[in-house]
Amino acid sequence: MQPFGKTGVHYNQVVEQISQIRKVDDCWRVDISCGEVVSSLYLKSNANVRREGGCLRLQLHEGKNEILISVGSPIEKSNRESLNGTIEWWNEKWMNMGCLLIPDSTAQRMWVRSMAMFLSSFTGDGAGLSPPCGLSGNGWPFYFPQDGSFVHAVLLATGNIDIAKSWIERLAADPDGLRAYTKRLFGVDGIFSPWVFPYGTIEGYHDPVPPNQFYYEIHNAGYLARMAYETALLVDDEAWTERYVVPLIEGTAEFYKNISRKEEDGLWHLFVTPSMGQDERGGENQKDYLCALYSAKYCFQRAVELKLDRDGSYREILENMAFPVLLSPQGLYYSCNCEGDANFGDQKHPVQLNPLTFLPVDTLLSDPSRIAYEKRYEITANAKEPLFHGWTLGTFLLAGSRCGNPEEWIKDWENLRISDNVDAEWIQIYESSSNYDMPFYISTNGLIAQSLLNNLISDWYGKLEIAKCNPWQGDIHLKNIYSKLGIVIDGVINGSSARLYLKAWKDAEFECNGEIIRLKKGEVLEKIIAAPHSDMPNGADPA
Template identity: 30%
Template sequence: MSELIRLGNVERTNQSGTPLSLYMGSGDFGGCFDCYGQTETGLMHGDFYHNGVFGMDFYAKSVQLRYQNFFPDKVTATQKMDLYDGQLMTKLEGKDFLLNTTLFFHPYRRDLLGIEVEFSGNCPVLSVCPMEEYEFSYQQFLHSELELLKEQKQECTVQVTAGTACKKATLQLFGDGTCTFSKGRIDVSFLGEQGSALIVFGFADELDVCPNTFKEEAMEGWHQRWGKARISFEDKKLLGLFYRGTYSVLCSHSPTNRFIAPPMGWAGKAWMLHFPQDFEYLCPLLIKLGHLDIVKGKTEYYHSYIDAMQSYTKRIYGADGVMWAWEFPVGDGWNLFPENKAPNIYQFEIHNSAYPAKLAYETARVLQDEEWSKKYAWGIVYQSALFYNSVLKKEGTTWGIALTPSMSQDEGAGMNQKNYLCALYAARFCLQTAVKMAEELEIPCKELNEWKEKLADGLAFDKLEHPDGMYMTHQCDPKEFAFGKMQYPVPLCPASFLPVGELNEYEKTAYHRRLSLCRESEEGVFFGWTLPDCILASAHMGDREGFWEGMNRFLQADYMDKDWIQTYESTGAYHKSHYVTNLAILCDSIINGIVTDYFGQVIVNGAGFLELQYENLYLSDGQAISG
């Protein structure tokens, strides 16, 4: 197991070009680290968030780790990331000093960051610094400040604030050194000609760690967190990417039911909000690998927001049930879009309620815990189905959706159009799932017959039929609709993200044309998760040729850095690196290429991996299989 996971290890020096930062985290707390072991973008924690414009909650960067009087061009740096142990080892060698650090997060004591230090000579001071002003979503600016609460020779407790974000943090030093608070930062100085120390920094009043065992406890925690699932095949470079991607997902998400990370995890890049869609796209990977405690905790998180989301849905849409917010809040007492003013039209993508419902149902199926399923999962599925039932209106012989405000997953479709394809798929999925779950768990439900009748009548897919043999993404004159201009491949949805049954001829045609549905894809440019979506659909279909065609396109589409460490949000989007969503969909595609039951029937090695072995991969019914 350890040897397989370590295929994803990263080794580098500061002489090998401009190395990308490496992402690490505990699931609740993390950041990106440069080749010297300093933070690139700042540390982030799920409990550290700012209530900003439009009543929205944004995760905030808290502090930076920086060396003082440090001159990178006069230092030789070598670095190794060990995925199995969850450690980043950095060696800095200067003219008059040698500094070895091992940085790690603890996956079960997730508020803490540890740094083990061995040093000799005149080493630079390591500081915990406030964030300088930075810009983030919707033209907002933030910086952080540290206020001293308590100072001892080897311990400092501070209050970290950034906008409305406010949390206590403590640094404790064990070994040869001192820590002092000055100039608004915590400075750690290493004492003597040579020595060793352990630094523990955490968002807690008291850290309560044993310095002799903390590093080993964190390491053993990672061995446990990896679980019992494993895969192996001939292509070791691709296998390394799989384990790096899985590690990024585990760094970003934990079993906590208090919050969910943004699409880049805690890397501090791009969006500072959580999107239910992006999060659900990575949940099938967690389920297949047996990380059921994580999806269970996140299902409970969504359940805790049902009452608040009901009020939001009634105010914004005038509808029953729940339309889960597109960019989701974090804490209590929020008032999303006061006066119904939002930052953009994308806040009203009305396919969004399918994703918490899908997470809840798939988690319930694999857990096989009836009491928990009724208490948590059913409420999410039920409220999502209520919403779509509330907004579906009879149009001739079928049921359609015309809602204001509304927006499509195909972001080029325009606002407030009739019968968005994504919304019809979401409605069909939620009604089907609610019927299935109510019957499986024998839950009394007065709407059950009404849902069944609407499903029997059918939804308004007939209004979207195009002479090219595919569904349009919204209702319009077919002469005015052109395939190849979409932002995202919505017609592919039933093959990739929302299983609603066997594909019909329109959906099969969309699958066969998947790589040419979106704008600029013919030129090798892909936006967001577009190409991973295509690869995942091929894996679900058991289409070996299609899987490898998509995978090869991905490797050629400037979606990753040259060392395959991480993925960008879109082709060439270098400023949006560490896009955990794309990594997760790619990893899930690999798993589904090994074994999938997306359409009900189990397909083994549809991708045709050579020298394939796998252990403890979960099917949707909770059965773990090996081969």
């Protein structure tokens, strides 16, 4: 057990750890310093432990060796107590959070492993989010709000609201600092979301400039706004919303307004330098990045909803955003205004699917989104091989869930393995196809978990949709699935039929299967959906 020597890390930085070791009662305390940060580790073992300079050496004996390590405070529990506490925590967690029981064993293992990965990687301690590969140490050492949002939606839907809430409290802790950061980078007022957040204060962050062009991806503010807004729906606390959510929605909408200009064509165009798009292959400093238009639209919509559009400017922009100039002859949108079809087929990410995956800006499936889904393998680089970059295949799956096409969803699901995006046992999801250096890629994992759930239950378009993209045969059981519509869902789905129990966690009114449902807080409704020419599910009352 020894500190790192001089080690090269991101952006040509070199860091070095220095350790100080001393014996404290029956434990060893190791203070590891790196730069200005000091972390204290405590180690206790029945093996032979000795200090050798700046490290500890453990010599194992024959038989059972126990090693206990704690961070920040001395070890106060025995090995057995620690193990029992862990088992009890997981048992309680599985019993009370949202769960799926899917008859397809591969899909079921993916669901369970995904939730175990998320809950092992993220906590509600307020320290921040984990990097995209979790705590595996693979890939990046810092966290991306965009990638975190892929998991955030699953945390909300499974009732892990405390974790999701802690993220927003962390990200919204210093709105004035975010405004100052935005002003320094772009020269405009409002809140731009950093591509990655600091673990410390935002003050002086990326001073004088960020390390590369990817830090100027201007769509990111929309993802920050969505996480904040949807968390507010489930926290359902006006004071909390006013403290943490309103400043983010207000600031992000203001940012997009301040980089919008109405031109001679009567449309509002987005442009600022420096800037970058989510696709990353569409070039720098382009006009009307499609991803940014969707983010701006989402932020303007939420600002209007929260009565933050004091002069009517957000409504005005929403009526005439520059989407028409991006419409291609095929009926889908180009990724930005300046490229035309130059990068069509060479996109790293299919940003045309964003209204189906990341930002619910529509109330119905639009034609450009539908066509983009149908042409997803033509849009994206190497997809026909099949080979997928980053979280692209995860977006295919999630878009399929919300389009409602089980046959195409199965194609994408099978391509997870065919494209080598997941290992043979379906345990490790790779950052890209065959990228074995970056396994346990939680970003794609979050999109897949959302897709498994949204095949069965979706509130994406502001109504409750049941079994919209169910690719599985047999009874599927759901427990404690939270919806932003104000209900918790239990029950059984089989094919397109269902027997569900909808419990309102607040007064709720929503559409389901063509019917308007109204529930008072605490009220439970049994909802039976019978598919044509099929039997209803056999599931018993989950209570």
